[in-house]
Amino acid sequence: MALAPPILEQTRDRFERTTIETISEIVADSAQRIERYRQDSNLLNQGIFYGNEYFNALKELGQRKRLDFFVNKGSFYHGYVPSKYFKMIESSSSPSGYLGFRFIIKAGIKPSEALKALREGITFIGCGETCQIAWLEAIQDVLGVEKFNALYAADSSTPLTIHFDGAPDSMHGLHRKKNPDEPLRRGDIVYITNDPIYPYKHLNGEGKGYMAICCSPEDQTFTSLGLPLRASREDINRKLIADFNQLPMGDDFVLPKVAQKILAACRPDFISQLKRLRFATIISEKDFLENGGGQILCSFQLDVNRLTQLARSSLEEARKLFDQWNTATKSASLK
Numbered sequence: 001m002a003l004a005p006p007i008l009e010q011t012r013d014r015f016e017r018t019t020i021e022t023i024s025e026i027v028a029d030s031a032q033r034i035e036r037y038r039q040d041s042n043l044l045n046q047g048i049f050y051g052n053e054y055f056n057a058l059k060e061l062g063q064r065k066r067l068d069f070f071v072n073k074g075s076f077y078h079g080y081v082p083s084k085y086f087k088m089i090e091s092s093s094s095p096s097g098y099l100g101f102r103f104i105i106k107a108g109i110k111p112s113e114a115l116k117a118l119r120e121g122i123t124f125i126g127c128g129e130t131c132q133i134a135w136l137e138a139i140q141d142v143l144g145v146e147k148f149n150a151l152y153a154a155d156s157s158t159p160l161t162i163h164f165d166g167a168p169d170s171m172h173g174l175h176r177k178k179n180p181d182e183p184l185r186r187g188d189i190v191y192i193t194n195d196p197i198y199p200y201k202h203l204n205g206e207g208k209g210y211m212a213i214c215c216s217p218e219d220q221t222f223t224s225l226g227l228p229l230r231a232s233r234e235d236i237n238r239k240l241i242a243d244f245n246q247l248p249m250g251d252d253f254v255l256p257k258v259a260q261k262i263l264a265a266c267r268p269d270f271i272s273q274l275k276r277l278r279f280a281t282i283i284s285e286k287d288f289l290e291n292g293g294g295q296i297l298c299s300f301q302l303d304v305n306r307l308t309q310l311a312r313s314s315l316e317e318a319r320k321l322f323d324q325w326n327t328a329t330k331s332a333s334l335k
Contacts, residue, residue: 011142011308016187018138020223023213026119026130027223037061044122048133050206050226051076051124055253074098075124076253077204077262081162082121085114095261096254101126105160111152112145114160128164128211130225131189135302136160136170138187142311143318150315151322158326164211173325174306178299184217189300192222192233194240195293200273201280203262204253207243209297210236237285237294244293245281248274 026048033043037057044057055076058067070076074096078088086103094100105114115136118125125133140148152160152170161170184190193209202208212224212231221230228235251259263271282288306325310318 007312008304008308011311012304014142015138015302015304015307016185018141019134019187019213020215022137023131023134023223024215024229026134027225027227027229029119030225046120046122048119048123048125048130048225050126051079052204052206052249052253054122054124055249070124071252071254074254074258077258079103079126079129080122080124082117082123085109085117085121086162095258095265101129101165102161102163104162105152105154107154109154111149111160112140115140118162125162125225126164126206126211127224127226128189128191129162131211131213132162132164132170134213135175135187135189139171139174139302139307142307144311147310147315147318151310151318156319157323171302173303173322173327175300175302178301182299184214184299185301186214186217187302188214188217190214190222191297191299192236192240193293193295193297195244195282195288195291197273197277197280197291198244200270201244201277202246202248203266203274204249205243207240207246210240212236214299233294234285237288240293241282241285241288244288248278 030048033047034049034053034057037043038060041061041063044054044063055067055070058070070080073080077100078094078096078098079101081103085106087106088098089102089104090097091099105111115133118133143151150156151158154160158170158172178188189211191209191211194207198205198208206226210222210224210227212222212227215221215223215230219230220233222236223229223231227239231239251262254262266274282291282293285294288294306321309321313321
């Protein structure tokens with residue numbers, strides 16, 4: 001369906017603006033809570049966090065009861081979102097018994113309410129899922145709440161799913177992976193990587209790289225959970241180096257039996273690397289870049305044409321289009 005350029009540009013501008021506003025609100029709120037929880041522990045009662053930083057905050061404050069609650073649930077390993085709204089998928093192959101950072105809306109819950117609950121409750125996710133939430137809120141802004149709720153309903157063929165592993169699940173058919181030589185646009189999601197040996201030092205590390213929203217392609221600024229609001233590539237490199245240089249976490253973020261399963265799943269050479277690299281540091285940004293850090297490995301862009309089609313279609317037509325695009329995208333990914 002060919003759409004007039006002015007209509008496409010209106011959708012693009014609205015999507016990009018809402019995406020950047022949303023991710024900026026999440027980043028600022030999370031940073032403020034982490035900076036001030038020592039003065040006001042109630043700041044830990046809601047918000048989006050990295051699991052590791054929340055674990056360290058509870059440990060520092062001596063909040064043993066809450067700490068034990070999340071450790072017993074494996075939440076610092078596989079993530080956590082408000083359980084009234086989302087469920088997890090059991091997995092016998094996962095050390096914790098659940099797939100990591102994959103949350104699906106529960107029956108009887110409106111997707112708009114579930115999306116809102118991620119910010120109003122306590123949520124442990126990664127930078128990719130945070131970027132996904134920003135995209136989803138922007139999609140809802142363009143489509144309207146009624147159509148968003150229908151397309152992402154629990155009993156639909158595309159239930160709202162929070163998970164980002166190379167591609168944002170709830171946007172299958174609405175996004176594409178860009179070619180490396182394509183210029184970035186506002187609202188694009190990019191992945192900027194740390195030094196390749198980061199995982200060999202940090203078994204449960206969250207700084208392997210950052211999925212981030214492009215705020216300005218002209219200025220090359222980005223933001224995401226854990227980054228400044230308008231981070232330059234140099235800012236991100238410094239943050240990645242700082243993440244690398246931290247000492248690895250212990251294994252008390254999970255139950256002992258889960259820790260054993262995590263280690264048992266690792267190759268012997270991986271375990272030896274963990275021990276050898278425990279005190280390894282990156283001295284300079286030059287070394288970091290020469291080792292392959294700070295590279296944009298991939299980027300994703302929302303298909304504004306398709307989003308516009310959904311917004312201008314009846315609910316029945318939008319359902320058919322969304323199913324058609326999802327099926328085609330999933331089929332292509334299996335080839």
